Amino acid sequence: MTGEKTGFGGVRAQLLAPAEVDRSRKPWIDGAVRVNGRVVPRISTRLSRRDAWGAVKVRWNIGRDSYAVLPGLYAVGAPSPDSPVLVSANYKLSFDTLRRSLAGMDAWILVLDTKGINVWCAAGKGIFGTEELRRRIEAVRLAEVVSHRGLVLPQLGAPGVSAPQVKKAAGWTVVYGPVRAEDIRAWFAAGRRKTDEMRAVRFRLADRMAVAPVELVQAWPILLAAAAGSLLMALPFTSGFGTRLMGTLVPLLGGVLAAVFAFPALLPWLPFRAFALKGAVLGLVWGVASSLAAGVIAGITVARGAGLTLVVMSLSAFITMNFTGSSTFTSQTGAALEVRRGLLPMAACLLLGVGLTTASRLLAL
Amino acid sequence: MKLSYLRNGESLALDPERCRGCRQCIEVCPHAVFAMDDGRSSIRDRGACMECGACARNCASGAITVRAGVGCAAAIIGGMLRGTEASCGGSGSACCGSSSAGRS
Numbered sequence: 001m002t003g004e005k006t007g008f009g010g011v012r013a014q015l016l017a018p019a020e021v022d023r024s025r026k027p028w029i030d031g032a033v034r035v036n037g038r039v040v041p042r043i044s045t046r047l048s049r050r051d052a053w054g055a056v057k058v059r060w061n062i063g064r065d066s067y068a069v070l071p072g073l074y075a076v077g078a079p080s081p082d083s084p085v086l087v088s089a090n091y092k093l094s095f096d097t098l099r100r101s102l103a104g105m106d107a108w109i110l111v112l113d114t115k116g117i118n119v120w121c122a123a124g125k126g127i128f129g130t131e132e133l134r135r136r137i138e139a140v141r142l143a144e145v146v147s148h149r150g151l152v153l154p155q156l157g158a159p160g161v162s163a164p165q166v167k168k169a170a171g172w173t174v175v176y177g178p179v180r181a182e183d184i185r186a187w188f189a190a191g192r193r194k195t196d197e198m199r200a201v202r203f204r205l206a207d208r209m210a211v212a213p214v215e216l217v218q219a220w221p222i223l224l225a226a227a228a229g230s231l232l233m234a235l236p237f238t239s240g241f242g243t244r245l246m247g248t249l250v251p252l253l254g255g256v257l258a259a260v261f262a263f264p265a266l267l268p269w270l271p272f273r274a275f276a277l278k279g280a281v282l283g284l285v286w287g288v289a290s291s292l293a294a295g296v297i298a299g300i301t302v303a304r305g306a307g308l309t310l311v312v313m314s315l316s317a318f319i320t321m322n323f324t325g326s327s328t329f330t331s332q333t334g335a336a337l338e339v340r341r342g343l344l345p346m347a348a349c350l351l352l353g354v355g356l357t358t359a360s361r362l363l364a365l
Numbered sequence: 366m367k368l369s370y371l372r373n374g375e376s377l378a379l380d381p382e383r384c385r386g387c388r389q390c391i392e393v394c395p396h397a398v399f400a401m402d403d404g405r406s407s408i409r410d411r412g413a414c415m416e417c418g419a420c421a422r423n424c425a426s427g428a429i430t431v432r433a434g435v436g437c438a439a440a441i442i443g444g445m446l447r448g449t450e451a452s453c454g455g456s457g458s459a460c461c462g463s464s465s466a467g468r469s
Contacts, residue, residue, distance in 0.1 A: 124417065124435045158393035158419035159433065176392050176423075194392065201395035203368060273371050275438070325437030327368075329396065331416040332434030332441070332451060334371030339441045 026069070028099070033075040036144055042075040045103040051096050058093055059210060061217040067092045068116030073140040077106035081147040086177070086184070087133065087157065089114040089122050101181035105188075108146065112136050123160030130162050134170045152192075155179045155199065203328045208264035211326040216260040219319055226252040226315075229354075233361050247298030248308065248357075251290035255312030258286045259319040264326075275330075276342040279320025283313035303356060303365040310353030314346045367413070374398065374414030376432035381405050383428035390420035390429060 028051065030044040058064045068090045076099065085108045088098050095111065102109075112132050114122035122128035133151075137143075153161060155176045163174035178187045178198035187198060230252060234245035263270070263282055270278035287309030294300045300308075321338055324330040359365060377398070379390075384405040391399045391406065399420065400409035406428075408414075418433025434451060444451035 121435075123419075124433075155393060155419075156395065158423055159417040160422075162422045163389065164423065164425040179395060196397065199392070199395065200397060268368055273369055321438045325435075325439050327436070329368050329373070329413070329415050330370045330436030331373045331375070331414065332436045333375050333416060333432070334373060335436045335438050336441050336451065337371055339438050339445070343442075 028096075029074075033079065035079075035081065038141075038145060040073055040075045040108075040145065043099050043109070045076060045099050045101075045105075047096055047100050051092075055093055055096065059213050061214045064214075066116065069095050069111060071111045071113040071136060073142065073145065074109040074111065075107075076102045076109060077104070079106040079108050081145065083107050083146070084188070085110055085142065085146060085151050087112060087151055087153045089117065089119045089128055089157075091116050091118045091122075094118045098181045098184075101184050105185065108142075110136060110140065110142065110151070119154050120156040120159070123157045126160050128157050129160040130165050130169070133161055133166060137170060137172060149173060150175060152177045154181070155194075156201070201328045203267075205265065207328075208267060209261075212261055212264050215319060215323060215326065216257075218322075219256055219260060222256055222315055222319070223253065226256065229357075233357065243298045247294045247300045247304075251287060251294055251305075251308045251312060252315075254290050255283055255286050255316055256319065258282055259316040262286075263316075263320045263323060267327075274321075274334075274338045274342070275324050275327075276317040276321040276338050276346070279323075280313045280317040282320070283316030284309065286316070287312040301360055301365055303360040307353050307356030307358075307360055310349050310356065312353075314349035314353060317342065317346050317349075369412055370415070370436075374408075374411035374416065376416060376430075377408065377411060377414050377420075378430045379406060379408055380428045381407065383426045385426045385428075387425060389423050389425065393419040393423050395419070 027048060028044050029041045031042040033040045033042050054063075054067065058067050069092050071090050083106045086098065086102075087110045088095055090111050090113055098109065112122075112128055113136070114128045114132070117125075117127060119128055137151075143149075149171055150173050151166075152175050156179055158176055161174065163176070166172050166174050175192060177184060177192075178194055179201055180198070183198045187194060227249065230245055230249035233248045234241050259279055259282065263279060266282070267278070270281055272278050272281065288305075290312075291300065291305030291308055294308075295302075295305055321342060324335045324338070379399075386401070386404045386406065388401065388406070391401065395417070396410070396413040396415060398408060398410050398414045399406045401407075414431075415436055416431050416433055418431055421429040421431045421433065437451075441451040
């Protein structure tokens with residue numbers, strides 16, 4: 001035993017040394033706390049290199065579907081029965097962000113089973129919801145651990161949780177904390193009051209770029225098709241194959257890369273409100289610019305350039321339309337409208353573009 | 366910079382007669398759609414509303430209604446293909462997880 005802390009209610013919470021905890025468990029569990037005869041795993045507020053590497057990987061869509069922590073109750077610092085209970089999702093990126101923000105604090109963390117999905121998306125589906133919260137409070141017998149009946153939820157859990165219902169059905173009072181975990185300490189320090197800033201979802205350049213790589217990984221069928229198409233256009237393997245290949249490949253791949261990386265960067269400044277239209281504009285600009293360049297360098301014709309531009313516009317519109325799912329301000333009504341009105345023109349544009357490009361090759365236009 | 370989108374907030378409705386002025390809608394709204402007006406909540410910026418449903422679900426007096434849903438094209442296309450409501454795919458989770466920048 002390494003330390004002891006007396007809770008405000010006179011109940012003792014004991015800190016156990018790491019050696020007394022089953023070390024076969026996760027590396028971010030750095031000990032345990034014994035309270036009212038219960039042993040609660042204690043988590044570290046420091047992220048290891050492995051945690052950081054895990055975060056990089058999920059940003060590139062690697063192992064993202066299984067990046068989860070075990071739901072249940074955890075301790076941070078040396079909490080007493082009077083310490084606050086913070087509720088989180090079991091997506092490890094969310095969980096890591098939260099625990100890193102709690103350095104120096106004493107608190108309980110109640111991790112809900114959100115199937116490894118972040119708070120906001122899970123709340124949107126109702127998985128981070130009233131029912132799961134009620135179930136988890138029961139499952140960990142939270143009432144035996146803390147002396148109060150208050151829960152602090154991330155504000156973005158609100159689309160899934162009904163505070164009035166939690167109060168009525170389970171007797172717990174839900175308070176919605178700040179949107180971002182980084183504001184939690186300031187929020188507590190201010191007497192659990194949110195500033196407008198803490199309440200607002202942001203979508204700044206850094207936020208937008210952080211979610212971009214996933215789009216690239218998810219665009220792999222498009223990348224593959226673009227590469228295959230470019231190869232076909234460049235055949236046969238005679239002299240000038242490389243130049244011909246690049247003349248098609250660079251406009252196409254560049255268009256996909258622009259849709260994935262330039263689009264989120266330029267989002268606030270691109271014209272129109274529909275993401276697909278913004279993406280089509282971006283595709284048009286890139287398509288024309290790269291076709292002109294390819295005309296000078298690789299000698300592609302006007303027909304070929306026009307065909308490639310149409311293909312790039314449709315691909316860009318499709319990829320950027322899907323960015324609505326990564327954005328923080330799009331409504332379902334608007335996204336549905338965009339999908340209904342957009343898919344047919346995109347398909348038509350793609351077919352026309354592929355047709356024109358192919359004809360330019362076969363008929364040497 | 367304020368980002369705006371198509372048809373935002375179209376289905377949001379607030380009944381001032383039923384509002385008890387508890388400010389919960391202001392607490393949960395991520396886009397500052399509501400403001401207090403003489404002890405009652407009012408819709409200040411409808412165009413910023415993404416129809417997430419947080420306000421309606423947490424309004425104790427049932428004064429707010431909104432057609433809530435995920436504003437995600439991939440989910441809507443998935444719903445069209447499966448012939449179901451628009452919802453993020455179960456196992457292949459197309460969007461979820463990607464949009465959690467810095468959130469807890």
